[in-house]
Amino acid sequence: MLQSKTRDGRWFQIGVGIFLTTVLLIILIPFWRVIVTAFVPLDTYITEGVPFFLPLKKWTAEAFTQLMGHTQFTIALRNSVIITVLGVAISMTLTIPLAYGLSARNLPGRKLIVAIVLFTYLFNPGLIPVYLLVTSLKLQNNFLAVILPPALSVFNTLVMMGFFEGLPDDFKEAARLDGANELQVLWHVILPLSKPILLTIGLFYAVFFWNEFFTPILYLNDGNLIPLPVLLRNILISSSLNEFVEYNAFSTTSVESLKAAGVLITMLPMLLLYPWIQRYFTKGSLVGGVKE
Amino acid sequence: MYLLMTPTLIYLLVFKYIPLWNAQIAFKDFKPLLGVTGSPWVGFEHFQTFVNSFYFSQLLTNTIFFSLAKLLLGLPVAIICALALHETVLRRYRTFVQTVIYLPHFLSWVIMFGVLLSILSPGDGLLNQIIERLGGQPIAFMTSPKYFRWVVVFSDIWKETGWSTILYLAALLAINPELYEAAAVDGANAIQRIWHISLPGIVPVIVLVTLLRMGHILEAGFNQIFVLYSVPVYSVGDILDTWVYRQGLLQFKFSLATAVGFFKGVIGLILILVANRVAKRVAQQGLF
Numbered sequence: 001m002l003q004s005k006t007r008d009g010r011w012f013q014i015g016v017g018i019f020l021t022t023v024l025l026i027i028l029i030p031f032w033r034v035i036v037t038a039f040v041p042l043d044t045y046i047t048e049g050v051p052f053f054l055p056l057k058k059w060t061a062e063a064f065t066q067l068m069g070h071t072q073f074t075i076a077l078r079n080s081v082i083i084t085v086l087g088v089a090i091s092m093t094l095t096i097p098l099a100y101g102l103s104a105r106n107l108p109g110r111k112l113i114v115a116i117v118l119f120t121y122l123f124n125p126g127l128i129p130v131y132l133l134v135t136s137l138k139l140q141n142n143f144l145a146v147i148l149p150p151a152l153s154v155f156n157t158l159v160m161m162g163f164f165e166g167l168p169d170d171f172k173e174a175a176r177l178d179g180a181n182e183l184q185v186l187w188h189v190i191l192p193l194s195k196p197i198l199l200t201i202g203l204f205y206a207v208f209f210w211n212e213f214f215t216p217i218l219y220l221n222d223g224n225l226i227p228l229p230v231l232l233r234n235i236l237i238s239s240s241l242n243e244f245v246e247y248n249a250f251s252t253t254s255v256e257s258l259k260a261a262g263v264l265i266t267m268l269p270m271l272l273l274y275p276w277i278q279r280y281f282t283k284g285s286l287v288g289g290v291k292e
Numbered sequence: 293m294y295l296l297m298t299p300t301l302i303y304l305l306v307f308k309y310i311p312l313w314n315a316q317i318a319f320k321d322f323k324p325l326l327g328v329t330g331s332p333w334v335g336f337e338h339f340q341t342f343v344n345s346f347y348f349s350q351l352l353t354n355t356i357f358f359s360l361a362k363l364l365l366g367l368p369v370a371i372i373c374a375l376a377l378h379e380t381v382l383r384r385y386r387t388f389v390q391t392v393i394y395l396p397h398f399l400s401w402v403i404m405f406g407v408l409l410s411i412l413s414p415g416d417g418l419l420n421q422i423i424e425r426l427g428g429q430p431i432a433f434m435t436s437p438k439y440f441r442w443v444v445v446f447s448d449i450w451k452e453t454g455w456s457t458i459l460y461l462a463a464l465l466a467i468n469p470e471l472y473e474a475a476a477v478d479g480a481n482a483i484q485r486i487w488h489i490s491l492p493g494i495v496p497v498i499v500l501v502t503l504l505r506m507g508h509i510l511e512a513g514f515n516q517i518f519v520l521y522s523v524p525v526y527s528v529g530d531i532l533d534t535w536v537y538r539q540g541l542l543q544f545k546f547s548l549a550t551a552v553g554f555f556k557g558v559i560g561l562i563l564i565l566v567a568n569r570v571a572k573r574v575a576q577q578g579l580f
Binding site: 009012013016017019020023024026027028029030031033034037049050052093094095097098100101104107109113116117120122123124125126127128129130131132133148149151152182183186207210211212213214218229230232233236256259260262263266267270271274277278 | 293294295296297299300301303304306307308309310311312313314315317328372373376377379380381382385386388389391392393394395396398399400401402403405406407408409410411415416418421450454481482514515518519533536537540541546549550552553554556557558560561564565
């Protein structure tokens, strides 16, 4: 990153390299442990527990087969996908028009709208008042209970607004002169130019909804509606797992392996999305906006 | 344009402003049958109950401890990581390290709970295996009141430090490269370069981040603690938010829980406005 190198470079660089490698290992070793735990065969687990290194020919995917073969798991996976897709769709539908409207600096009444929006960010009346609203709307055991209350992120709106502000005005003016209304300008002119920010904000919403577990615990009591993280939590805090898989003396994998496999399966979609998320923030397009 | 924004504004009205209206039950004796408007007013009774209860100091202590410890211990680590990433000449390695250390930020605390178990659990946890190998007794970190607080603090630092380097790294990249060239010409070594150019260059960001975090000092990490804590560690792990949840939704003391949530909201609002004012004065830049 630094172009000019000074004379004392070598030892300093070795130190920096060792430091970064240490940080890297501190992050990676716990994940490595989860991976080995998920793939360790039962006989090895019984005789020596979870080894740090597992010989290649001993790896077994037994825990994954058992988990994925269970209907509760596939149902939870389906629920997670629905919540995430529907959540992103609703969030984007709410965020884009507001961000676009606020990007018009000379819009009369803009200050009032900004105040209305910003106040919801600054003052949070807490959990119970929202709970009362959701129950009064009869949204329990409905995915909308999990999606709607957090659907609009003020922070994401402001980041998107900043992007819209940076777009050249000429296109908008030309379209307006052609008689396009604001919705048409937004749809035909602005959005095609905004793919990077739409993808970035969409991915941030996707990560949020995929990871949600508290509101599903609160509002989705029906076992057939719980998403993956909630199922994973139930698996992690239960000692026997009998309610989740048929686990008994004849089982071919350990409780610990099943738990670790659950962790990895829940993580996988984030790992698959991650390269796309990462592409944008390492480029620095988001850096200016990220304040937290 | 207004028409375009109307659906979102209606959404805000329903999902952000109706809860605000519902928050009046903090000053009422809420009975579900009577509804929000029908329940009788009791003034500040619930606030007094809370402030006089022994929970008050315990919850506030825990909440502020978690916020401050995460900030004070996490900040130097993040700064050192950002400096190291900035200094290294191995470009590809840097990108790889960045990719890896940002990742935990995107994972749910439920997943982190599973990862922590693989390190800290008394049976198979790596740390406990090491302790046993060295001749010690395994420690139940997650359920021991002695260790739980540090599990919370260090797991948060482990998860979020990588992501927080992004801001410092951006600030380091914004420093005028001529300064480094001039320093090299003057024969400055790496430490002098970091001390006299890099660090002063990111001080405004450090100040801003610290102020923002101080403004959110009552947000101690609800999701994290909700997943990690258990009955044996309530006394050292309970924060305002988790207590509100248990009182309100498990014991149905709606009004008391709302009063505590409202109290937290008001303090939070004041703190963030003060932080913003200070940021404008000190760093010539507001937080929002």
